[in-house]
Amino acid sequence: MLRQFETLLLATTKEQLLDNLRRTVHGLGFESFVYGGSPAGRVRDAQQRFDATDFSAGNILSDYPLAWTSHYIAAGYLEVDPLIAQCSRSMLPAVWHRQAWPQDARTAGFFDEARQHGIGSGMTCSVIGGGGVLGLLSLTRERTRQRDLRVVEQQAAQGHMLMSYLHESMRRLDTQAQPPATTVRLTAREKEVLTWVGAGKTSWEIARILALAERTVIFHVDNAMKKLDTRTRSQAVARAFALGLIAP
Secondary structure (H helix, E strand, C coil): CCCHHHHHHHCCHHHHHHHHHHHHHHHHHEEEEEEEEECCCCCHHHHHHHHCCCCHHCEEHHHHHHHHHHHHHCCCHHHHHHHHHHHHHCCEEHHHCCCCCCCCCHHHHHHHHHHHHHCCEEEEEEEHHHHHHHEEEEECCCCCHHHHHHHHHHHHHHHHHHHHHHHHHHHHHHHCCCCCCCCCCHHHHHHHHHHHCCCCHHHHHHHHHHHHCCCHHHHHHHHHHHCCCCHEEEEEEHHHHHCCCHHH
16 A cells, blocks of 8 residues: 555646545545645645635645535535644544544534535544644545444554655645755665655664664654654655655
């Protein structure tokens, strides 16, 4: 599946990225998705960090049912969507049926109406980048049977990794016309440990493989994350791949 995530970084247009994303999402067992994020240079205040309705800006990738998207916009759900509030505070995947949502009528109505439009179960993953830029990815299934809930739970880690690669792919496409950023230089050891992180290894496992102390591995990973201006390991791996600093 990691190879499939890497195909997102090879997309040269957002249309191609959408096609690659659709195949990847279906491969994970989900039926629909929506991604929203702030393109580079568009953040001005907290309200504009995430706008799931501004399709004209090119910062939305979605195959949600059109009827739900239209209703979401018309009902003003951007203002009360509990997923945005939850994931703007934490980058841990929010598995919907495991969350303690506010017990108010409008939140209950939000999820009831989503189910009526074919959005039954799912998860939402986030990336919080420099300047407070927020990117969200929701992966959904139509129903809420036990088998659907199990798929969501089992794929939480993969969804989080997918979010990192997708956000990096969108970031790269949004900044193609901008002047090149300062070159990032990683040491040979930083590249080595990031490559193993990308292979799904923990710090303890990497330490055993490279005959290093676990704290040394953590030190190199943290340094690489700072140089790459990322907040999570998966983001660091995705950005290093995108910049050609490590090989798939």
